[in-house]
Amino acid sequence: MLSYRHSFHAGNHADVLKHTVQSLIIEALKEKEKPFLYLDTHAGAGRYQLSGEHAERTGEYLEGIARLWQCDDIPETLTPYLDAVKAFNPGGQLRYYPGSPLIARHLLRPQDKLQLTELHPSDYPLLRGEFSKDKRAMVSRGDGYQQLKAKLPPVSRRGLILIDPPYEIKTDYQAVVQGISDGYKRFATGVYALWYPVVLRQQIKRMIHELEETGIRRILQIELAVRPDSDQRGMSASGMIVINPPWKLEQQMAELLPWLHARLVPEGIGHTRLEWIVPE
Numbered sequence: 079m080l081s082y083r084h085s086f087h088a089g090n091h092a093d094v095l096k097h098t099v100q101s102l103i104i105e106a107l108k109e110k111e112k113p114f115l116y117l118d119t120h121a122g123a124g125r126y127q128l129s130g131e132h133a134e135r136t137g138e139y140l141e142g143i144a145r146l147w148q149c150d151d152i153p154e155t156l157t158p159y160l161d162a163v164k165a166f167n168p169g170g171q172l173r174y175y176p177g178s179p180l181i182a183r184h185l186l187r188p189q190d191k192l193q194l195t196e197l198h199p200s201d202y203p204l205l206r207g208e209f210s211k212d213k214r215a216m217v218s219r220g221d222g223y224q225q226l227k228a229k230l231p232p233v234s235r236r237g238l239i240l241i242d243p244p245y246e247i248k249t250d251y252q253a254v255v256q257g258i259s260d261g262y263k264r265f266a267t268g269v270y271a272l273w274y275p276v277v278l279r280q281q282i283k284r285m286i287h288e289l290e291e292t293g294i295r296r297i298l299q300i301e302l303a304v305r306p307d308s309d310q311r312g313m314s315a316s317g318m319i320v321i322n323p324p325w326k327l328e329q330q331m332a333e334l335l336p337w338l339h340a341r342l343v344p345e346g347i348g349h350t351r352l353e354w355i356v357p358e
């Protein structure tokens with residue numbers, strides 16, 4: 079079943095949180111000259127037209143990236159992320175939203191590499207087209223979880239692994255833990271960033287419990303809720319679970335989360351969370 083299309087959700091509050099964290103990790107990895115690998119297991123189509131039929135139908139970006147677009151008090155740590163979005167909107171009008179692979183492409187250096195996987199028959203050719211001229215990138219169609227076994231450790235022994243499944247099948251909540259465990263056995267020093275939606279809190283509690291059971295240490299949880307937890311349909315919050323976060327990330331997010339929450343949720347409901355699931 080591959081009914082999920084990210085084009086309906088591109089630029090929403092969850093993308094803003096995800097891509098903020100992604101950008102901060104990439105910027106931290108760039109502090110050393112040595113190259114690194116950016117591995118994206120569920121890469122999506124790459125570029126999303128916000129005036130397109132899908133994005134217009136849900137209007138989710140209006141309560142996401144559009145709320146930051148006109149802000150004139152942007153914190154400095156958000157600049158790499160927002161500069162990447164601006165690069166796709168040269169006229170200044172918000173028309174396109176870059177997904178995680180294009181944000182990475184914008185931020186990575188000539189010496190770094192990208193490994194991108196997408197399974198959807200419509201999104202994969204779009205993604206491949208975006209990277210046809212980029213010699214740093216390998217784009218493949220297949221199961222992203224397999225890449226955590228096949229492509230790790232990277233030759234450079236440095237890397238960010240973004241795991242961002244659609245969770246349209248319930249087994250994704252277990253598959254992500256198994257995938258991280260498989261990857262970590264091969265590459266324990268990598269930075270792993272797992273995105274999750276809060277639809278039913280119980281699913282996330284179980285997933286986190288299973289992650290704790292793996293014995294992996296240094297696991298940071300970053301969450302932003304736009305509504306209180308609920309058993310009604312729909313996503314009330316989203317989060318990033320980061321294994322081996324760069325040392326500055328916790329402090330950066332401690333400053334950014336309240337700012338992001340205030341801008342994304344002017345009604346003031348929901349919450350933010352920043353805590354170690356497993357410390358050092």
Ligand code: SAM
Nearest residue numbers: 084120121122177178196197198221222242244
């Ligand atoms: N990471 C993207 C971004 O931030 O711009 C968004 C990815 S979207 C949430 C999830 C993507 O995973 C969808 O494009 C979907 O087609 C794809 N997908 C679903 N199952 C997959 C699998 N087993 N392996 C790789 N991709 C998969």
